[in-house]
Amino acid sequence: MFFTYLRRELRRRRKAALVVASGLALGIALVVVVTSVSSGMGRAQEKVLQSLYGLGTDMTVTKAAEATTTPERPRFSFDAQDDGSGEEQSSDRVMVQGFQTLASSTVGEVGEQSGVADAVGGLSLNVVKVSGEFTRGRFQQEGQGGEGGGPGAGQSSPQGRVQGGGADFDVNSYTVYGTDVTAPALGPLTSSEITDGRAFRTTETDAEVAVADSAYAQEKKLETGDTVTVKGTDYKVIGIATASSGDAAANLYIPLKQAQTLAGATDEVTTIYVKATDSQRIDDVKSTIRKNIPGTTVTTSADLADTVSGSLSTASSLAAGVGTWLSVVVLVAAFLVAGLLTSSAVSRRVREFGTLKALGWTSGRVTRQVVGESVVHGLVGGALGIALGLAGAYAVTAVGPTLQAQLGGGAGTTGPGGGGMGGPVRQASAQTLDVALTAPVSLTTLALAVGLAVTGGLVAGAFGGWRASRLRPADALRRVG
Structure with a gap:
């Protein structure tokens, strides 16, 4: 009814x-x-x-800033060329981004904290390359004369000027990121997609291989199989990575151990990328890390979101x-x-x-x-x-x-x-x-x-x-x- x-x-x-x-x-x-x-x-x-x-990162851990830290100025040295033939010379200066690092053992300490699912270290480098050539100038004598008959009598010093010569050098800077190839699921490289070649293998912890960002590869005309030289070391480009949005985290990615060797920063990292076991516990994990590992700065994705305008x-x-x-x-x-x-x-x-x-x-x-x-x-x-x-x-x-x-x-x-x-x-x-x-x-x-x-x-x-x-x-x- x-x-x-x-x-x-x-x-x-x-x-x-x-x-x-x-x-x-x-x-x-x-x-x-x-x-x-x-x-x-x-x-x-x-x-x-x-x-x-990078995808999956809930927070990062870095070394707390030190007010007394004075960045080291890059220095370059070149060999003198006696013949002035104009042979090209180059010099690389590899510097750690921020000039502050954490011990690699800190990665393990962070990973042991309550609420941390995974922690991976990485090393960020800036490379400044100066390349070019010197050209020796030529002395142009204007004249020589004297009076008197004895040798050397009344001689005047030869007069003239140096013509030509100089230096022509290019300065090129780019970024290199040392990634832990044993943990490919965490870190900045995860925000890019391999569009050509392949990614790192977990066994290539100290291999002389590199993955190039697509924009940088296009600028330098790099392709898979080419070689790039960083501070005298040749790296084979095994893959090209395209950023999912914006610009890439680095121009080149190489294994972490190789980056540490280039920078002379053995067993050091600049950043620890952390994934929490539960997104609801991020603030608690942040407090735990700051309390148990002094001298570090912990930044969450929420902190970074405040900087987006x-x-x-x-x-x-x-x-x-x-x-x-x-x-x-x-x-x-x-x-x-x-x-x-x-x-x-x-x-x-x-x-x-x-x-x-x-x-x-x-x-x-x-x-x-x-x-x-x-x-x-x-x-x-x-x-x-x-x-x-x-x-x-x-x-x-x-x-x-x-x-x-x-x-x-x-x-x-x-x-x-x-x-x-x-x-x-x-x-x-x-x-x-x-x-x-x-x-x-x-x-x-x-x-x-x-x-x-x-x-x-x-x-x-x-x-x-x-x-x-x-x-x-x-x-x-x-x-x-």
């Missing part, structure tokens, strides 16, 4: 049902779109952060603030309108409900009937709202508006090329990265939409049910005739 009457009443009042459902649909659609866009912005921020320190940060704040509040206001308004419309509809059905009560329907049964109709309105509105929300999210993803993320150095900056996580980050970390915005719709968002639809129906039903419960059979008799 309940469902039969429900179906009949919904068919009779299609327009009214559509009005109520449409109001709820607009509110629910806005919630779906805002939630999806916020999720897309969160993913965009994660993509930016992953491009800085630009339109991405602005849009994210708007979505989290204005967008959320706008959704709430529209949703509340939709609920109130639905409730008022349902209450008004009940008022127009006074004779109907009064007659039903005269026939023996209880107030509770009438209320349940009104609530049932309202829940159906809510479900229809939910379906329409989800459809509109999906269309809106798809439109945002299809258009793919580009947002800009300005990356600034944070507390963990380690020097040239350093970034907020204290490790080798994008060389262009002070520049702007372009990130395409998407609006992914998750199952959680759809479940939220369904919940809002049912809630909207119940709210509307509460208004109408309260109104219907107050009706008396006498009201129907007064309106007969």
Whole structure:
């Protein structure tokens, strides 16, 4: 009887049902779109952060900055050439980024802390290469003369000037990152994809091999199988890596032991990349490491996120603030309108409900009937709202508006090329990265939409049910005739 009457009443009042459902649909659609866009912005921020320190990294550990540390100035020396033939000479200077390192044993200490799933060390280097040639000048004698007959009598010193000669040198700088090849799943290299050749093998811990960033390889015209020379050591390029977004963490990647040898930093690392066992324990792990391993700076992804500015940060704040509040206001308004419309509809059905009560329907049964109709309105509105929300999210993803993320150095900056996580980050970390915005719709968002639809129906039903419960059979008799 309940469902039969429900179906009949919904068919009779299609327009009214559509009005109520449409109001709820607009509110629910806005919630779906805002939630999806916020999720897309969160993913965009994660993509930016992953491009800085690598996929899976929750925090980094670096040596605490020392105010008394004076960076060593690079020095270059060249051999003198007696013949002045102009032979090209070159000299490399390999420097540790930030000029501060931790002992490799610290990696093990960090890995033993409670809540740490994995810890991997890396060494970031800056290489400055000076190459060119000297050209010896030629002495041009202008003249020689004298008076007197004896040898040397009255001789004057030859006069002239040096013509030509000089030096022509190029200065080229690039970055090298020493990666622990035994742990390929953690560290900056994970933010790049091997697009040509292969990655490091876990057995190549001290091999003279390198992976080149695609942009650097294109600039230097490097291909897989070519050789690059760093401080007199030839490295075979085994692969080309393309950064997933932004610039690469380094121009060249080589095994950690090789990087330590080049820099004269045996058993030293600049950065320890840490993965926590649970994302909810990151703050606790950070506190534990700082307490148990003094003299270190621990920087989490949340700390680095505070350094991201630009339109991405602005849009994210708007979505989290204005967008959320706008959704709430529209949703509340939709609920109130639905409730008022349902209450008004009940008022127009006074004779109907009064007659039903005269026939023996209880107030509770009438209320349940009104609530049932309202829940159906809510479900229809939910379906329409989800459809509109999906269309809106798809439109945002299809258009793919580009947002800009300005990356600034944070507390963990380690020097040239350093970034907020204290490790080798994008060389262009002070520049702007372009990130395409998407609006992914998750199952959680759809479940939220369904919940809002049912809630909207119940709210509307509460208004109408309260109104219907107050009706008396006498009201129907007064309106007969």
